[in-house]
Amino acid sequence: MINIFEANETNEMIENENLDVRTITMGISLLDCVDSNLDRLNHKIYDKITTMARNLVSTGEEIEAEFGVPIVNKRISVTPIALVGGAACKTPEDFVTIAQTLDRAAHDVHVNFLGGYSALVSKGMTKADEMLIRSIPMAMAKTELVCSSVNVGSTKTGINMDAVKLMGEIIKSTAAATKEKDCLGCAKLVVFCNAPDDNPFMAGAFHGVTEADAIINVGVSGPGVVKHALEKVRGESFEVLCETIKKTAFKVTRVGQLVAQEASRRLGVPFGIIDLSLAPTPAIGDSVSDILEEIGVESTGAPGTTAALALLNDQVKKGGVMASSYVGGLSGAFIPVSEDQGMINAVNRGSLCMEKLEAMTCVCSVGLDMIAIPGDTRSTTISGIIADEMAIGMVNQKTTAVRLIPAIGKKEGDVLEFGGLLGSAPIMPVNRFGCDAFVNRPGRIPAPVHSFKN
Amino acid sequence: MKKTIITVTGRDTVGIIAKVCNYLAENNVNIEDISQTILQGYFHMMMITDTSGSDKTTADLSRDLDEIGESIGVKIHCQREDIFDMMHRI
Numbered sequence: 001m002i003n004i005f006e007a008n009e010t011n012e013m014i015e016n017e018n019l020d021v022r023t024i025t026m027g028i029s030l031l032d033c034v035d036s037n038l039d040r041l042n043h044k045i046y047d048k049i050t051t052m053a054r055n056l057v058s059t060g061e062e063i064e065a066e067f068g069v070p071i072v073n074k075r076i077s078v079t080p081i082a083l084v085g086g087a088a089c090k091t092p093e094d095f096v097t098i099a100q101t102l103d104r105a106a107h108d109v110h111v112n113f114l115g116g117y118s119a120l121v122s123k124g125m126t127k128a129d130e131m132l133i134r135s136i137p138m139a140m141a142k143t144e145l146v147c148s149s150v151n152v153g154s155t156k157t158g159i160n161m162d163a164v165k166l167m168g169e170i171i172k173s174t175a176a177a178t179k180e181k182d183c184l185g186c187a188k189l190v191v192f193c194n195a196p197d198d199n200p201f202m203a204g205a206f207h208g209v210t211e212a213d214a215i216i217n218v219g220v221s222g223p224g225v226v227k228h229a230l231e232k233v234r235g236e237s238f239e240v241l242c243e244t245i246k247k248t249a250f251k252v253t254r255v256g257q258l259v260a261q262e263a264s265r266r267l268g269v270p271f272g273i274i275d276l277s278l279a280p281t282p283a284i285g286d287s288v289s290d291i292l293e294e295i296g297v298e299s300t301g302a303p304g305t306t307a308a309l310a311l312l313n314d315q316v317k318k319g320g321v322m323a324s325s326y327v328g329g330l331s332g333a334f335i336p337v338s339e340d341q342g343m344i345n346a347v348n349r350g351s352l353c354m355e356k357l358e359a360m361t362c363v364c365s366v367g368l369d370m371i372a373i374p375g376d377t378r379s380t381t382i383s384g385i386i387a388d389e390m391a392i393g394m395v396n397q398k399t400t401a402v403r404l405i406p407a408i409g410k411k412e413g414d415v416l417e418f419g420g421l422l423g424s425a426p427i428m429p430v431n432r433f434g435c436d437a438f439v440n441r442p443g444r445i446p447a448p449v450h451s452f453k454n
Numbered sequence: 455m456k457k458t459i460i461t462v463t464g465r466d467t468v469g470i471i472a473k474v475c476n477y478l479a480e481n482n483v484n485i486e487d488i489s490q491t492i493l494q495g496y497f498h499m500m501m502i503t504d505t506s507g508s509d510k511t512t513a514d515l516s517r518d519l520d521e522i523g524e525s526i527g528v529k530i531h532c533q534r535e536d537i538f539d540m541m542h543r544i
Contacts, residue, residue: 002538004489004500007461010541011531065513068533254540 014069018224018286019252021259022279023073024060025115025200027207027215027272028052030079038088042101045084049076049105049114052214052269057110059266063259071259072221072421076106077205078116086128092135099139099146106145113188115205117148120195123157123444133166137173140185147203153193153390155397158447164390165439167191168383175375175406182416186405187338187370191386193393193400198273199329204366204401215272216264217329220256221279222248224286226316230294241295242315249276249319257324275329276320277365278312280340282423288312288333289342300343301352309333310363330399332365338405338418338425339370347426354385354428362392367400372416372425375408382406384435387445395448457486457535458505458512460519464528466497473526474501477518482507497528502535 013019033044053076060074078084081098089095099117106114117139119129136148150167153159171186178185190204197208200217207215229248233240256274264271280288289300295308313332321327335357337343346352354371361367367389373382386402393400407416407427416425460478462470471488478485483505490499505512516532523530 001487001502002459002500002535002542004461004491004498006542007459007500007538008463008493008498010538011461011463015529062513065516066511066534067537068516068531069537251541255537258536258540 011068013225017228018281018283019222019255020070020072021218021256022221022277023075023200023219024056024071024259024263025075025077025205025217025219026053026056026267026269027077027198027211027217029207029211029213030084031209034084034087036087038094038097041085041088042097045098046101046105049078049102050108053109053111055267059263062266063262067258069255069259073112075200075202075205076109076111076114077200077207078102078114079207079209080116080118080120082119082126082129082132083209085132086126089128089131092131092138095132095135096139096142099135099143102146103143111145113145113147113202115147115149115202116207117146118150118206120151121160121163122151122154123160125160125163130166133163133170136170136189137177137185140174140188141177147188147205149190149192149195149204149206151192151195152386153394155194155394156447159193159387159390159394159445161387161439161444162442164387165380165383167386168379168381168439171382171404172379172406175408179408182418183405183407184418187403187418187422190401190403193390194398196329196399200275201277201279201330203403211272212270214269216260216267216269217272217275218256218260218263219275219277219279219329220252221277222252223278223280223288223291225252226278227285227287227291227294230291238311242311245312245315246319249316250323253320253323271326273326273328274320274324276316276324276327276331277329278316278333280334280336280342281421282339282341284341287340287342288335289340289346293342299349299351300346301356305356306359306363309335309360313364330365334366334369335360335364336369337371337428338416338423339421341423344424344426347428354430358388358392361389361400362396365399367393368402368404370403370405370422370425372405372407372427373430374411374427375406376411377406377430378434380436380439381430381434383439385430387439391445458503458515459533459535459538460501460503461531462497462499462523462528464497466492467526470497470526470528471499473522474519474530477522478503481510481515483515
């Protein structure tokens with residue numbers, strides 16, 4: 001039987017250490033909506049989403065009330081729209097109508113975000129893929145809740161450099177198209193290498209073609225809980241440090257597993273995966289950067305940061321995998337800049353730069369995330385940054401991503417304010433040397449050899 | 455039958471247990487076990503209850519108890535036992 005101290009520990013985590021379930025994301029396949037008539041396609045998409053997800057938010061709220069654990073977001077991911085809209089869309093504007101349908105459906109079922117305005121082009125682009133990509137700036141400007149992602153590389157196929165070049169231009173155009181909202185469109189657009197099919201986190205969530213008709217994926221969180229646990233083991237050995245992270249990750253993930261099972265049962269939709277991620281928020285005490293500093297680096301970005309992050313990421317996975325039957329998605333520690341007050345502080349103190357962030361992405365989940373750069377950064381330079389990050393993912397057989405926000409009309413030292421979970425982003429300097437000749441080469445980077453590991 | 459755990463935390467004052475127990479009795483919730491302690495100067499109480507005889511859902515009980523807690527200046531949580539079992543038992 002549970003005792004008072006255990007009950008107290010759980011409630012302390014929820015009340016004071018920001019333990020929450022970050023998201024319940026319902027993946028919905030739209031493949032059965034495909035139609036050559038655009039109006040019919042839009043109708044079918046709207047009907048399917050609003051039917052499948054009509055009880056998603058109310059069920060999430062019921063679970064919150066019964067178990068006393070906050071479920072911060074309820075979201076939807078759908079089949080990459082380039083596949084769904086290919087038969088009906090003849091122009092990028094046609095794709096934008098689908099984005100607007102998705103936005104309307106998301107508003108009507110009251111979810112926080114809907115992901116899947118996506119194209120998977122790791123080896124080559126179909127006409128539909130290219131039209132969808134070219135429609136992204138307009139789609140992001142005309143919708144509020146729709147998130148977009150483009151997978152431009154993988155370990156098996158290499159990197160599609162034509163898509164990388166195009167995405168550099170698209171990111172800049174998206175920033176320009178949403179300039180009035182502090183370039184918010186770019187916060188909803190992510191470029192991937194090795195994108196997972198079952199990621200519940202935004203902006204990169206989409207419902208992969210290998211998935212069932214509908215599925216429930218859950219993303220857990222809990223940087224504050226890990227930080228708090230580590231405060232009690234200051235000065236102890238690495239063994240004690242790792243044990244503490246593992247035990248805490250186990251407890252956090254168990255809550256996610258419970259919520260996922262309940263949501264799946266009540267909605268009558270199969271349970272997919274738990275994403276064991278330490279996902280920070282701008283709230284004080286909910287920071288991955290604070291954990292790294294608690295482990296022992298003076299300020300995130302200082303020497304030792306990459307090793308500390310590698311340790312953290314690995315222990316989170318080791319603790320989490322035993323807590324859940326199915327683990328997937330991105331699973332690891334997220335290191336976004338704007339969404340983590342500790343990271344923002346590190347940038348403002350001058351300890352954390354873009355190059356160190358790139359190194360950190362080699363050992364944790366995701367990549368260069370929510371980083372504001374000067375608005376006059378050239379599109380080829382953005383493509384170069386994307387190519388570097390994709391190469392890390394391709395060679396290390398891991399997911400990497402880039403979510404950069406060129407701050408139009410602003411320069412290094414200024415700040416972009418998004419508010420809410422997206423936080424605020426100090427504009428970080430970018431290497432001033434160009435890479436035009438590299439990015440302008442057509443074609444793709446071949447897949448790496450999977451032997452002779454060095 | 456799944457149990458519901460009610461926890462009360464806050465500064466000790468007259469009538470906390472009476473208020474909570476009265477509410478539970480009115481709503482036909484059976485109290486199976488009560489434990490209490492003082493931690494870092496704060497009053498902590500935990501009740502293990504069976505709500506199967508009550509007309510109200512756990513979510514409704516939770517909302518009502520939250521209001522009662524606010525009226526007497528303590529924090530009351532009413533949660534299904536599963537969340538604690540999942541976290542603390544393998």
